Amino acid sequence: xxxxxxxxxxxxxxxxxxxxxxxxxxxxxxxxxxxxxxxxxxxxxxxxxxxxxxxxxxxxxxxxxxxxxxxxxxxxxxxxxxxxxxxxxxxxxxxxxxxxxxxxxxxxxxxxxxxxxxxxxxxxxxxxxxxxxxxxxxxxxxxxxxxxxxxxxxxxxxxxxxxxxxxxxxxxxxxxxxxxxxxxxxxxxxxxxxxxxxxxxxxxxxxxxxxxxxxxxxxxxxxxxxxxxxxxxxxxxxxxxxxxxxxxxxxxxxxxxxxxxxxxxxxxxxxxxxxxxxxxxxxxxxxxxxxxxxxxxxxxxxxxxxxxxxxxxxxxxxxxxxxxxxxxxxxxxxxxxxxxxxxxxxxxxxxxxxxxxxxxxxxxxxxxxxxxxxxxxxxxxxxxxxxxxxxxxxxxxxxxxxxxxxxxxxxxxxxxxxxxxxxxxxxxxxxxxxxxxxxxxxxxxxxxxxxxxxxxxxxxxxxxxxxxxx
RNA sequence: GUCCCCAUCGUCUAGCCUGGCCUAGGACGCCGGCCUUUCAAGCCGGCAACACGGGUUCAAAUCCCGUUGGGGACGCCA
Numbered sequence: 001x002x003x004x005x006x007x008x009x010x011x012x013x014x015x016x017x018x019x020x021x022x023x024x025x026x027x028x029x030x031x032x033x034x035x036x037x038x039x040x041x042x043x044x045x046x047x048x049x050x051x052x053x054x055x056x057x058x059x060x061x062x063x064x065x066x067x068x069x070x071x072x073x074x075x076x077x078x079x080x081x082x083x084x085x086x087x088x089x090x091x092x093x094x095x096x097x098x099x100x101x102x103x104x105x106x107x108x109x110x111x112x113x114x115x116x117x118x119x120x121x122x123x124x125x126x127x128x129x130x131x132x133x134x135x136x137x138x139x140x141x142x143x144x145x146x147x148x149x150x151x152x153x154x155x156x157x158x159x160x161x162x163x164x165x166x167x168x169x170x171x172x173x174x175x176x177x178x179x180x181x182x183x184x185x186x187x188x189x190x191x192x193x194x195x196x197x198x199x200x201x202x203x204x205x206x207x208x209x210x211x212x213x214x215x216x217x218x219x220x221x222x223x224x225x226x227x228x229x230x231x232x233x234x235x236x237x238x239x240x241x242x243x244x245x246x247x248x249x250x251x252x253x254x255x256x257x258x259x260x261x262x263x264x265x266x267x268x269x270x271x272x273x274x275x276x277x278x279x280x281x282x283x284x285x286x287x288x289x290x291x292x293x294x295x296x297x298x299x300x301x302x303x304x305x306x307x308x309x310x311x312x313x314x315x316x317x318x319x320x321x322x323x324x325x326x327x328x329x330x331x332x333x334x335x336x337x338x339x340x341x342x343x344x345x346x347x348x349x350x351x352x353x354x355x356x357x358x359x360x361x362x363x364x365x366x367x368x369x370x371x372x373x374x375x376x377x378x379x380x381x382x383x384x385x386x387x388x389x390x391x392x393x394x395x396x397x398x399x400x401x402x403x404x405x406x407x408x409x410x411x412x413x414x415x416x417x418x419x420x421x422x423x424x425x426x427x428x429x430x431x432x433x434x435x436x437x438x439x440x441x442x443x444x445x446x447x448x449x450x451x452x453x454x455x456x457x458x459x460x461x462x463x464x465x466x467x468x469x470x
Numbered sequence: 471g472u473c474c475c476c477a478u479c480g481u482c483u484a485g486c487c488u489g490g491c492c493u494a495g496g497a498c499g500c501c502g503g504c505c506u507u508u509c510a511a512g513c514c515g516g517c518a519a520c521a522c523g524g525g526u527u528c529a530a531a532u533c534c535c536g537u538u539g540g541g542g543a544c545g546c547c548a
Contacts, residue, residue: 011548046547103546110545117471120544139546157475166473166544174546181548204474205543228476228541235540263482266497270483273496292483294476295541302482302498312511354510364509414507429507441509 004036005193008062008069009185011043012054015246016061018298019200019230019238022264026227027198028067029265029286039192040072045184047077061247065257066279074192076184083179086187086217087140087172095216096172098131098138121168140173142183142213150208155196155225155288162208170209186210190219198225201295225288228268229295238298250303254326254358256314259307268292276309308356319352319361320345326362332369344369347451350443367437368451373460375438380467383431383440389468391421391428392435396461405454407446435464 008024010016031038040062044050059073076083090096101122110120122141131138144167152160172183179187189197204226214221232242244250250260262277269292271277271285311319323344347368355361367373395417402409418428429445436457442448449457 009548013548043548049547099546101546106546114471119472121472137546154475160474162474168544171546176546178546180546185548200542201475202542203548206548208474226475231541233481237541266482268482273484275482275497289487290484292476296483297481299481299498305498308511351510353512356510425507427507433508439509443509445507 002195004031004034005039005195006031006036006198007039007041007072007189007192007194009041009043009188009199010058011046011049011181012051012058013046013049014054014057015248016058017238017245018247018250018260018264019245020058021061021065021067021247021260022230022267023198023200023227024062024067025065025261025264026225026269026286026291028069029282030196030198030288031070032283033286036195037070038067039074039194040069041074041188041192042072042076043181043184044075044077045080045083045179045181047178050077057248064251065247065261071192074188076179076188079184079188080178082191083184083187084173084177087179087183090142090172090216091140093216094143096140096142097127097129097169098134099126099141099169099171100131100134100136100138101126102137119166121166122170124169127169137175139171139175141169142172142216144169144209145212150211152204152207152211152224154204154207155223156228156291157204157226157293160204160207164208164212167209167212172213182206182209182213186213186217186219189222190214190217194222196223196225198227201226201229225291228292230267231295231297233297235295235297242298243300254360254362255303255307256310256322256358259303259310262310263303263306267296267298276306304356311352311355311358311361314352316345316348316352319348323348323358323362323365326358327365327369330362330366332362332366350447350451354443364442367439367442368448371456371459372463373438375467376434376440379434379438379440380464383434384464384468385431386468388428388431389465391417391423392431392461392468393465394421395432396458396465399454399461400458402454405457406450410446410449431464436460 006027008027010020028038030036042055042058044055055073062069087096091098106122109123113120126141127143145164146167148164150162150164150167152162154160170182171180173179207224207226211221230238232238234242238245244253247260251257258279261279265277265282265286266275269286270290277285320343327344344365347365351361351364355364395414398413398417399410402413414428417423418425430440432445433442433448434440436442436448436452443451452460
């Protein structure tokens, strides 16, 4: 059996979006599953729209997601001579012809056809003109077969049959000398030894156009697998108006790469009822027979749930590392003012159960890492009242002698105050919480105090008392 | 308009190929309860789907045909 070779071939015209990442992921999984090669190829034959920044964004996005490639990135713009040579070959063999219709003329004719409700395909008026060396700007068109059928055996959708009569004579070389997608993709897939073309559903109609090109060039035809589209909530193609579509945006919103990857792999693929997959799991279990053939709606809530799961399950140390940039973004200074007992890592276990994203988690972590802490005035108004001040004050005083400063030693002190002042835990814990963290929600109150340590606990209690007094 | 693809809870899906085990399972979300020092988490429970119509068959979510609906493509973009 020959080695599996697949590729992800994005055009560098913008950021890497979730649909692209999923295509890359499925290719990568298939390669890893079969011990094959995953190749990254940049399809930048449109020199007007391709940018280096976009290439960098794609590369960074894939790296962030943990997808590594075995070859590339190859850039088609560096292989232009190759495509021109092959195009020339097709012309010499009568499989291609020069077309002098201008883009404007073509556009006009398309509009007319549309208005009349006719087929939009090229009318073939240059097909039999036999132009050999046109003086005016000319594009080279592939002479597509017009009779019979082209059958594509798709690994996901099964047999797809097309009447060749609907095939366009597609342009393979632009009048500026640059190849078009359909030519370069066929040549590269063949020369790079691609065995399986795994790409989005939006390419199914390209398959019957490319198959004859493979054949005309005397290349073996690869196998095809067309992945279902990812749709927005209104079932139209996923776009910006449905919310974030770029991988970078999810990174910035505090999603773990593993969570996004896990979400994406389940969008169109399943393995029984399993929802959570380690990378190892995905590689071991991935197969096309359980790839869905219908489109899927992107569901941000489920992604968020998965993200929370990964935050909960992740190693504290790793979560702390991932969290750091988000903390810094919120003003935390590494050499900062407060050193929590045990560092960020010590705080992580107490917040990981609650956080849905790293952004949220960073925000909740701040009270343990910075001083002074921001006070939520609404919370202060509600809980830091003159009525509770005496109890708070009593607690602040008594806590000064507590040693060591742990739940076990703090609990009796607090319980005694509850008894003396006829308070329920709930009535006292909330004001205490607001005093210590500046907000109404936090980990358990004893955990909060342990995290802060005695000095900071007292300092914040005193500040809260001042706040009430003023 | 033409061509291609698709169709199970709101969403992701299992089941479909190899009809009966399906009074259709799981997950997210939603609703309710429990737990509780807050917010979460967790646990328990609930709502909720085989698009429609014909066939085939003793039997259809599963096979066939049609209808409807949705998506995609129709570029000197990829």
